[in-house]
Amino acid sequence: MNSERSKSYPLRRRAVVKELLAQRGDALVVAGLGAAAWDVTAAGDEPLNFPLWGAMGGAVPLGLGLALAQPSRRVLVITGDGEMLMGLGSLATVATQRPPNLAIVVLDNERYGETGMQLTHTAGGVDLGAIAAASGIPICRTVSDKKSFRSVIPQIQKEVGPLFFNIKIRAENLPLVLPPKDGAYLKDRFQLALLGTNTII
Template identity: 40%
Template sequence: MKRFDALIEIAKLLVNELVVCNLGDPSRELYSIKDRSENFYMMGSMGLTSSIAFGLAISQPKRRVFCIDGDGSILMNLGSLSTIANNNPMNLIVIVIDNSSYGSTGNQKTYTSKKTRLEIIAKGAGFESVTVIDKEDEIIPKLKSLGLGCHFVLIKTMPGRAQVKNIPLDPEKITIRFIKALSK
């Protein structure tokens, strides 16, 4: 499976959930699969997807928040995992799509292609719920089985991007649209 395939499965589950999506190809791909005003597409702040999703989760405790991050980005901001796990918001799923590469900049390998195991880091950071998925058809059942809680989900994929267009919205529009969606 590639990231695009994983995103298609995740998108099938989105109803009222708020989504914070990693910058670059992941956001472009999600936009092409299922654009919605509840999607916040990161533009230009690599590494901060999980931090923004955490802030959103604690400020919107009645909404479920999906953080869709990548291996390269979470490796830039591992401290975020400790912050999230220790504060333990009951409405946050941190999904890391791990393709072992910096996909948006030309598939340079990340350290998850070598010795680094993000699921072990997440456990060590304090996440009580850690799930690893490596088959496409497991994504929906495993995500559905997660109840209220603070979850870390690692989805292992192959490198590679889908041929999709750029997002035709500027960051300001995305932000305003998203803020409006919060009051729905």
């Protein structure tokens, strides 16, 4: 395990997510629990964000169900390496379903950020981008510097998917920016914004 290297990675998580969401258009955003949800909220709390406060391992399959239900909308899953590691099997499920509108972005700081910054498997050499590629997701990239990150933003926003981007980010503790935590409220506001007030499903 390499306990030091991610402390000096150049990409910073809040700036990455802010830039990614600056031109989100009508994208639907699912955020995995912990720091990824705080990052998405720091970029702006929106009704079409669905930040998770639990359900670890569930961000990608939740994004998949949403992408299949809303094929005309871009679905962007933004999550952390620890959350992704708990649901690796869901990458295989995504690959078999091949939703063209789903993009998965992992913010990989090689740490469990909410529990004391313990190292995750990615600090020990586990390569999430390679796992996603081997699972059969057609477009997978690992990005670790600003120039490459900027170059992949249009892909993340527009390219035919499913896509998987592992963004190597600096390990850092940042001030919490918390979204609402009542799940029923998060669901209701999301559905109102997406489906409208008169939609009965």
